[in-house]
Amino acid sequence: MKIFRPLSHLFLFIGLFLVHLDLRADSPLTSTYFAKVYEDVKLVQKAIDSDGQLNEEQVLFLSDGTQDIGSQMALINALGWNSNGKNNAQTFFRLLQKKQGYKSMDEFLQQGEACAIMSLAYLKSMDNYFDVRLASHYAYTALKKNPRSFTIQMVTALIESQTLMNSSFCEVWMRVDQVRQNRSLNSDFRPKAIEAIHSYIVLYKDYCQTEPSETATDEVKYFSGMKQALAHASQVKHLEIYVDEVDLLTENIERLPGLKDLTIYGHLSGQLSQSIGKLSQITHLELTFDSIQSIPGALGSLHRLESLTITAFNISKIPRQIGHLKSLTSLKLVDSKLQKLPRSIGKLRRLKMLQLSGNQLRSLPNTIGRLQRLEILELSNNQLESLPKSFGKLRALKQLDLRNNQLNQLPDCLFDFQQLSSLWLGKNGIPEEEVKKLQGKLRDCHIYTY
Numbered sequence: 001m002k003i004f005r006p007l008s009h010l011f012l013f014i015g016l017f018l019v020h021l022d023l024r025a026d027s028p029l030t031s032t033y034f035a036k037v038y039e040d041v042k043l044v045q046k047a048i049d050s051d052g053q054l055n056e057e058q059v060l061f062l063s064d065g066t067q068d069i070g071s072q073m074a075l076i077n078a079l080g081w082n083s084n085g086k087n088n089a090q091t092f093f094r095l096l097q098k099k100q101g102y103k104s105m106d107e108f109l110q111q112g113e114a115c116a117i118m119s120l121a122y123l124k125s126m127d128n129y130f131d132v133r134l135a136s137h138y139a140y141t142a143l144k145k146n147p148r149s150f151t152i153q154m155v156t157a158l159i160e161s162q163t164l165m166n167s168s169f170c171e172v173w174m175r176v177d178q179v180r181q182n183r184s185l186n187s188d189f190r191p192k193a194i195e196a197i198h199s200y201i202v203l204y205k206d207y208c209q210t211e212p213s214e215t216a217t218d219e220v221k222y223f224s225g226m227k228q229a230l231a232h233a234s235q236v237k238h239l240e241i242y243v244d245e246v247d248l249l250t251e252n253i254e255r256l257p258g259l260k261d262l263t264i265y266g267h268l269s270g271q272l273s274q275s276i277g278k279l280s281q282i283t284h285l286e287l288t289f290d291s292i293q294s295i296p297g298a299l300g301s302l303h304r305l306e307s308l309t310i311t312a313f314n315i316s317k318i319p320r321q322i323g324h325l326k327s328l329t330s331l332k333l334v335d336s337k338l339q340k341l342p343r344s345i346g347k348l349r350r351l352k353m354l355q356l357s358g359n360q361l362r363s364l365p366n367t368i369g370r371l372q373r374l375e376i377l378e379l380s381n382n383q384l385e386s387l388p389k390s391f392g393k394l395r396a397l398k399q400l401d402l403r404n405n406q407l408n409q410l411p412d413c414l415f416d417f418q419q420l421s422s423l424w425l426g427k428n429g430i431p432e433e434e435v436k437k438l439q440g441k442l443r444d445c446h447i448y449t450y
Contacts, residue, residue, distance in 0.1 A: 028161035028172060029129045031200050034193040035078035041071045047078035054079060054088040054123070059095045062119035069115050069151045070189045073122060081126045087335050087358060089124035090313055105267065105290045105313075109138070114146035118155065125159045131311070132162045133240075133265045134290055150185040154197065161201075169207035176201045229256060242266045243289065250275040260284060268292045277301035283327075287311070300324035312336055316360075323347035334358045334378075346370035357381050357401065369393035380404050380424065387411045395419060403427055403448075410434050415441045426450045 038044045043061050058079075062072050079088060093108070096116065102108040109117060121138035139156040146152055157179045161172040179185070180198060223229045224240045226248050233255045241249060243266035250273075253259070259281060264272075265288040272287070277298030279285075285302065286309040287295075293314045300321025307330040315336040322331075323344025328351055335358035346367025353376040361382040369390025377394070380403040392413030397420055404427040414423070420442055425435060426449050439447050 027129065027165060028158045028176065028201065029125055029132075030081050032158060032197045033077065034196040035074045037190050037193040037196060038071050038074035038078075041068075041074065044071060044074045044078050047075045050079070052079045052088075054091045056095055059092055060099070062092065063096055063100070063113065063116040065113040065115055067115070068188070069118070069149055070193065072115055072119060073151055073155050073189075074193070076119060076122045076126060079123075079126065081129055087127060089120055089127050090335060092120055092123050093313070109141050109267065114142045114149070114152065117145065118142035118152050121159065122155050125162065129162055131288065132159050133263075134267075134288055135159050136163070137265075137267060148184075148186045149188055150179070150182070151189040153179045153182070153185055154189060154194070158197070169204045173201060173204035173208060177205075226252070229259075234258070237261060239263070240265070243268050243272070246273045247275050250278045253279060253281070257281075262286070263288070265289065272296050274298040280304060283307070285309070295319055295322075297321040303327060306330070308332070310336075318342055318345070320344045326350065329353070331355070341365050341368070343367045349373065352376065354378070364388050364391070366390045372396060375399070377401070387413075392416065398422070400424070410438060414438060417442065417445075420445045422446050422448070424448045 121135045125132045125135035157176045164171040223236050226245045229236050236256050237258050238261040240263040261284040262282050263286040268289045274296050284307040288311045292312045297319040305325050309332040320342040328348050330353040332355040338359035343365045351371050355378040357378045357380040366388045376399045378401040380401045384405040399422045401424040403424045408429040
């Protein structure tokens, strides 16, 4: 369901001033609705009336360098954002590969038109406005190709502001307003669209009067980049680095004894360095890439790892060494090309949450039944035709998502899942009478069939 409505400025103003929280649903990306200014453009109007899912006609429009860049960004703005995330960026790039023959993301970023790369950036940020790092990387690539475009500069500022919210509301105002007042840029964005953005962003302005300056007494714990981390080595607990700094991190890991939470992101044309296996102290790891195709087996050496999140387009398999991560309680690998799970997945006996939605799984290994502490299992948008017999051993499950697979009948074991509180079964071939029978058995479970 598309969720995109301009919010009352009064309520936003009150919210911004009463609460210093990460209110990203009221944010530069989600609350700057300028599509209405371009509703005279046929494709923008269609997008306004649509369900928010990108189609082939829109992809061709967004990648056409002869089209108005403002109208292109307005189309994406009209598609909107979704609180559960979308896959429009992935759809865009795959259709672009099909139509224009790009062999890799590298080739696209090098040869693609600025408008197409900016479209990818904006789509990526709207798909997941909680994490805009890759979107920012794409946006700055587009900027290098067309630095004089007001539209590209403005949308880049909105994407970047999503991250600035974490540190300063005042910086959000300054970053966007800096573009608004830059008269040297090409006028390729409608004035009323600029006004629509400004009417929301101005709500951040008063924070420039009220936000305290940084104090020396505040302990710094979050760092971005190895240069900053090494300058404050004894204080680093959470670190975010670009992928080309992995080897530098492993060479200096002994200087960062408090580091536990690591995020590695960026554009990766080759393989992730095997040296990542030396980061044995890490307990939470997030990998966000656009083109990586495999995960190094060395990842299995991170025996203290409790949480692993991998976001990438093209991963088709997980290495068997994943089974060595005996401390893992959460594993997330969604919206990729994963075709099967290794049997060693069954060794993750402490796993409580497993998220594998949006892949190409046709079956699950029988060893999945060993994950008897599993409470949340997300398998929507795969190609599952059946579930293994061992599935019945997952009696601790509280949430199970099986939407949009190829299941034609319910496994008998589901009738015994008394801990289950939420079950999603929509867009399968399961007979309605079976669902009703299950509803009668699991009276405390909410069953969703849409």
